[in-house]
Amino acid sequence: MIEAIRDAMDVSMARDSQVIVFGEDVGFFGGVFRCTQGLQAKYGKSRCFDAPISEAGIVGSAIGMAAYGLKPCVEVQFADYVYPAYDQIVSEAARLRYRSNGDFTCPIVVRMPTGGGIFGGQTHSQSPEALFTHVSGLKVVVPSNPHDAKGLLIAAIEDPDPVIFLEPKRLYNGPFDGHHDRPVTPWSKHELGEVADGHYTVPLGKAVIRRPGAAVTVLAYGTMVYVAEAAAGEAGIDAEIIDLRTLLPLDLETIVASVKKTGRCVVVHEATLTSGFGAELSALVQENCFYHLEAPVARVAGWDTPYPHAQEWDYFPGPARVGRALVETLEA
Amino acid sequence: MADAGMLRFHVPEPEVRPGGTPDFSNVTIPNAGSVPRPEIDVDPRAIRDMAFSIIRVLNRNGEAVGPWAGLLSDDELLEGLRHMMTLRSFDQRMQMAQRQGKTSFYMQHLGEEAVSCAFRKALTKGDMNFPTYRQAGLLIADGYPMVTMMNQIYSNEADPLKGRQLPIMYSSKEHGFFSISGNLATQYIQAVGWAMASAISNDSRIAAAWIGDGSTAESDFHAALVFASTYKAPVVLNVVNNQWAISTFQGIARGGSGTFAARGLGFGIPSLRVDGNDYLAVHAVAKWAAERARSNLGPTLVEYVTYRVGAHSSSDDPSAYRPKAESDAWPLGDPIVRLKNHLIQRGVWSDERHAQAEAEILETVIAAQKEAESHGTLHAGGKPSARDMFEGVYAEMPPHLRRQRQQAGV
Numbered sequence: 001m002i003e004a005i006r007d008a009m010d011v012s013m014a015r016d017s018q019v020i021v022f023g024e025d026v027g028f029f030g031g032v033f034r035c036t037q038g039l040q041a042k043y044g045k046s047r048c049f050d051a052p053i054s055e056a057g058i059v060g061s062a063i064g065m066a067a068y069g070l071k072p073c074v075e076v077q078f079a080d081y082v083y084p085a086y087d088q089i090v091s092e093a094a095r096l097r098y099r100s101n102g103d104f105t106c107p108i109v110v111r112m113p114t115g116g117g118i119f120g121g122q123t124h125s126q127s128p129e130a131l132f133t134h135v136s137g138l139k140v141v142v143p144s145n146p147h148d149a150k151g152l153l154i155a156a157i158e159d160p161d162p163v164i165f166l167e168p169k170r171l172y173n174g175p176f177d178g179h180h181d182r183p184v185t186p187w188s189k190h191e192l193g194e195v196a197d198g199h200y201t202v203p204l205g206k207a208v209i210r211r212p213g214a215a216v217t218v219l220a221y222g223t224m225v226y227v228a229e230a231a232a233g234e235a236g237i238d239a240e241i242i243d244l245r246t247l248l249p250l251d252l253e254t255i256v257a258s259v260k261k262t263g264r265c266v267v268v269h270e271a272t273l274t275s276g277f278g279a280e281l282s283a284l285v286q287e288n289c290f291y292h293l294e295a296p297v298a299r300v301a302g303w304d305t306p307y308p309h310a311q312e313w314d315y316f317p318g319p320a321r322v323g324r325a326l327v328e329t330l331e332a
Numbered sequence: 333m334a335d336a337g338m339l340r341f342h343v344p345e346p347e348v349r350p351g352g353t354p355d356f357s358n359v360t361i362p363n364a365g366s367v368p369r370p371e372i373d374v375d376p377r378a379i380r381d382m383a384f385s386i387i388r389v390l391n392r393n394g395e396a397v398g399p400w401a402g403l404l405s406d407d408e409l410l411e412g413l414r415h416m417m418t419l420r421s422f423d424q425r426m427q428m429a430q431r432q433g434k435t436s437f438y439m440q441h442l443g444e445e446a447v448s449c450a451f452r453k454a455l456t457k458g459d460m461n462f463p464t465y466r467q468a469g470l471l472i473a474d475g476y477p478m479v480t481m482m483n484q485i486y487s488n489e490a491d492p493l494k495g496r497q498l499p500i501m502y503s504s505k506e507h508g509f510f511s512i513s514g515n516l517a518t519q520y521i522q523a524v525g526w527a528m529a530s531a532i533s534n535d536s537r538i539a540a541a542w543i544g545d546g547s548t549a550e551s552d553f554h555a556a557l558v559f560a561s562t563y564k565a566p567v568v569l570n571v572v573n574n575q576w577a578i579s580t581f582q583g584i585a586r587g588g589s590g591t592f593a594a595r596g597l598g599f600g601i602p603s604l605r606v607d608g609n610d611y612l613a614v615h616a617v618a619k620w621a622a623e624r625a626r627s628n629l630g631p632t633l634v635e636y637v638t639y640r641v642g643a644h645s646s647s648d649d650p651s652a653y654r655p656k657a658e659s660d661a662w663p664l665g666d667p668i669v670r671l672k673n674h675l676i677q678r679g680v681w682s683d684e685r686h687a688q689a690e691a692e693i694l695e696t697v698i699a700a701q702k703e704a705e706s707h708g709t710l711h712a713g714g715k716p717s718a719r720d721m722f723e724g725v726y727a728e729m730p731p732h733l734r735r736q737r738q739q740a741g742v
Contacts, residue, residue, distance in 0.1 A: 020529075052558045052559065052562055054554075054555045054559070056555050057555030057556070060520075061521055063522045063525060064462070064523060065526065065529040068526045069529070069533075088518060088552075091514075092518050096511060098496060099496060101494050160726075160727035161727055249732060250732070
């Protein structure tokens, strides 16, 4: 997935001289996750450069660049460190078009590695997507595989609105189904690891059904797509797994069609439960599919605690917990 | 080592509170003409003293003196006076309109007119200001229609921002005036980003960042200085020190621990302090800083020393926290009176012409107000459509907003 993300920026920078990439360690070094490797050498320091350690500075200056007419694609090293830039994202990037009635716009992308399952502890594991889906004016994207990551990132860079692009770092090198005791397979052995050359996009706002099924709908994104697949397989449940890909705006049509078909719904995410994005999904399903529901909508999420270190696998909603929720929802 | 006893907590206080006699004896005012004017490519280290002095052009007799004088013609100065008088008159009418319930909110520039009016004249078409809510002189001096400003204040059917924004939060790309945000200091780093973009694009345009004394305490101020210095961004970093942040005196933002201009020195940014009530000095310093930026020499920090004569906003009563007559005691006087006296001293203006101009300007402002009110005020007459509320959140309205617009029945 790292190569796919780098390729998306490479393709975008080659096509459009307005695309600028910067962030902490992003320039010469190529990023702590190698996502921008080679871009400075190829496009020069004016197009790809290192930034001071100031998330508010990175996002704030990107907003100014966007107001000028550039298309900055900036990196926040970990989603856990986006908070100093939160004011700039919420009060400025998200509102600029609205408050100026289109006089100024903010076509920026803020990339940030997200999610746990890597013994990242409290500040290298968080999933802050709900802090962004609550903000009018933002788009929020979470890819789950290299093919989508490239297509969604190119679409995000070309999008006229600010996009929060959350990259599950657990998926950078290969899919992960939550079985931490098994060897991880690289993307080269996975069909979605196949990434086409050149320019293509995956449209924002469109979910995709990863595994068709009839018994229960699972709403997931990022790493939890693979956890849900493993859980359904191991529990022998005919689950329909939807990879949301974009959380805002949300592909409600695909969700509603599936739940109306299955009559049951389980929402899974790594982020903490209370006021997490799952609450919004659950409410939408309830509002739109009430007469089709055979069971309460279930949510499997991270516990309402800071992300712990030693207790990683007690915290991370793995296939066992997701599987139990699937069984309970079918039996309800 | 001797026992130092209990630790004590320090909270700075202004010299005087309500009921006291205003005292600015702690403000050192250098003579007009006493600060040298270096070349724009001066080594920042050679002019560190300038961050602790005050560049002034107009002396007590209303004469323009020293190396920063002589840049503006009679006509330009007369135009500048008209801009400041227009802004003051505009402020008075809009403040009154707020009291009459025609709008919810207003913020005046009283005493600070020279800062934004003179600064605008040092910029070129295409440059971009990132103003706070107290730089409407940038619009007035650039010929932005007063009626449009009033339409925004009234949130009426002709409001260019469709009633979405609080009064005075103007936006005009065409007039180099970035959309104002309620969140303080955010625009300071954005200005630096805009300037970086201009440099990245090998353009010739520059940016100007604006902030007040109180907001320099925000972290975005620091971010802006780091980025401006690191990337040598073509930006003028303006700090308007009007001594007050609502009720909080500038010492709480640590003015008095040095100067606000001196904050730039740690970043290697040339930093000047200027008499903010001296139209000629503001213009000369702004021009110097703009030329530096345009010549690829990087950012300049400028502190404008002035005084917020009016209330913070239409929702504020300054008599609760500072002496009533404090503004009369302010040693740098009134910017309009000072320029007026200078023009009289130059022989191109008189008290009679001034009084006549005042009446003419008031008439123009009232005419603009009548026209604006014909499009409605906040609670009466034409309004923006409720449909406008849902537009412009995104470039294209997403399905969930279309559903909500339907639910709202608009």
